[in-house]
Amino acid sequence: MNSDTLLSVRNLNVSFPSAKGDVQAVQNVSFAIGKEKIGIVGESGSGKSVTGRAILRLLPPYAKVDAEEISFKGENLLTYNDKQMRQIRGKQISMVMQDPKYSLNPVRTVGEQIMEAYSIHRRVSRRQAKEQTLNMLAAVRIRNPEQVYKLYPTEVSGGMGQRIMIAMMLIPEPSLLIADEPTSALDVTVQLQVLAILDDLVSQRGMGLLFVSHDLELVSSFCDRIIIMYGGRIMEIVEAAELHNSTHPYTRGLLNCLPKIEGKRERLPVLKRDESWLKADFSHTLSGRE
């Protein structure tokens, strides 16, 4: 593995018990991420979100998770107890969810919440904390931080809320950010602006970003590498620039079935699912970057 590997996952399996037997949500997933932007792309039920959560142990207790290896900066996370995992989640790996409204306390102002998060991580005076909070808000390109500081979460727009969440997640200066569909609920222009902020932060601070999304085109233009998942398995891992040259039938199917502005007015090709995708062994493509 590369020396600057931040997180490495080998043979991750997650299953959920149900009345009709265990449901295998993630199967034999292996990948490694360095200081780069990696996208995990798949349709609903592909296991992309579950993968992100399993790494941070954020799944409900009835989920069965096992893996040969989940290591972060060389430390084996599998041996960590819950308290140590909380440390990791707080300081080393942060997570941004889809809807900021559920992640913020509705009865306290945005500023207070960021300030509190800040003072938990650093011993500073109230004034310094507030100053830093305003700096954080400015860093995620909020034009009037003083005003936004006093707003309640219900009073901010979706794009603003997501910027605030990102500001909060960046306070502990994590080395890895897991973003689970962070912009899917936003308008397309706002979405791109939020991504630009993430992009800049990643390159300035040398962070790694694991970007979970359903939008293949967006991820291919935003990330460095793409993990494509289907039915809980990795179909392939490709360089973003090479995506359009991919030969995997699933990737091709996904790309083809998108309507295009320049496209002709004809029937869209429909994705033909193939059971054999779930059996094929793609492990040869998984050994890091070729």
Next chain:
Amino acid sequence: MAKRVTHISTGREWLLTDTPQSAFQAAAGRAYLGILDFLKNRLAVLGLLIILALVFIALFAPQLAPFDPVTTRLGDRLQPPSLDHFFGTDEVGRDIFSRIIWGSRLTLYIIGLVAIIAAPVGIIIGTASGYFGGFIDTVLMRVTDIFLAFPKLILALAFVAALGPGIENAIIAISITSWPPYARIARAETITIRNSDFIRAIRLQGAGPLRIITGHIMPLCMSSLIVRVTLDMAGVIMTAAGLGFLGLGAQPPSPEWGAMTSSGRAYIIDHWWLITMPGTAIFVVSLAFNLLGDGLREVLDPKSDN
């Protein structure tokens, strides 16, 4: 033997199939899943069994009761519990066991009628209020507020006092005081349902308010209402017993449990069974309804649909 097993499993398959062939099969499959869910809750099943036992006892009261519930036998008065009189006898020599058995009919009569009167009134007023909104909502909800502004028992007392004592009047009084919470629940549910896409879709297909309320909104209010009514039954039994206790409900010599505790009051120190036996009956049946209600809540909760 093997044949029988396959028969059972096909029955189960018929119920659980993903491709039902008729509306009946779909509904049956749904009910079967609900029953499976319900059976997982042991306490709720216990509650249901107690209530089924109550119904059974009420149906077969003449066969089950060893003595006549109203004939007095002064020679046998105030006998402690024994093999002759399981629960003892009261101050005029009536067998308390027999009276409790006959009293189950009265209890069922009261809760049955209250449920039949109060629940429909509540759901009609609540759904109409929630669906139409505006002026209709204001008027109906203020009326509801007026009823809710008085303690239930006091209001029931006032009504019975006005109507005259008696079990029918007690039932009417309890029903009048029970519907407002149901109307509130139905209204709250209706308001959340009213703006959903499936209601907008049926409006766009030309359905009138009557069809929308009865066919589309009411079925969705039913589950929370059934739960609430079941949980309220304990309160209804208590109110009926309270009215009976105050002499405003069932009149002597009818074996109503509340009235029995009332007349046993004078003997509480030396002859504890006079008041303990009917009191225990009230307690057990109330508890059973509460347990059943809790179990139903878990099964019928619309949020657990998916």
Next chain:
Amino acid sequence: MLKVENLNVIFGHGSARNHAVEDVSFTVNRGESFGIVGESGSGKSTVLNCIAGLLHNWRGTLEIAGTMIGHKRDMAFFRMVQMVFQDPYGSLHPRHTIDRTLKEPVAIHQLGDANKRVEKVLAEVGLGDRFRFRYPHQLSGGQRQRVAIARALILEPEVILLDEPTSALDVSIQAEVLNLLQDIRLERKLTYVLVSHDLAVVSHMCDHIMVMNHGRTVEEITRNQLQGGELCNQYTRQLLVASKGYDRAAIDQFQDY
């Protein structure tokens, strides 16, 4: 087929006053597919709701098939215009089987032959008889949306209003539903009004496209103009750039309109 003139919708009063739709006018010809594109808060869905009669506080002129329509709609209107909603999970009654959902409109309009109609329309949207007695929670998102389309079709309308019909679906399912909508339109010679935030979807489905922002019409363009990038308006141009994916340099040029 459909003519909207000077449509205005205002929600709320005083400081909460929101002019959701301002002087919007457009015409849709018979058999045409008309697209309305905009971001959230642009008023695009509000326009659709006004046409459908689900909103009442509008002012302006609405005309369908040559007849003016007011705030109250009659049965003939409902047989002429139907709608498909965005959220496949919220648009079907959770306690009704698919069969019941589809028979309800037949009963309302007393059309008779309910069983035959249901069978026919289910086949038309690519769902067999197997699905007929299922409850919505036993269907996937795409299947639910097919049921919603079947429900709109069963009254044999001439105009179908589509409110973001595929935005809640996976892309592979979106392709299937868009194909289905295209096929049905050609077969039944329907008129569509499609509302979406996705330029690509609208461009795939529609010949004439209206771009909306903050309740106003930004511009009305044809599909060819969009493909050729012949756009007069900066806002439309920005939307077009944004829909092409992430481009760090272009984002710095974005403005708020």
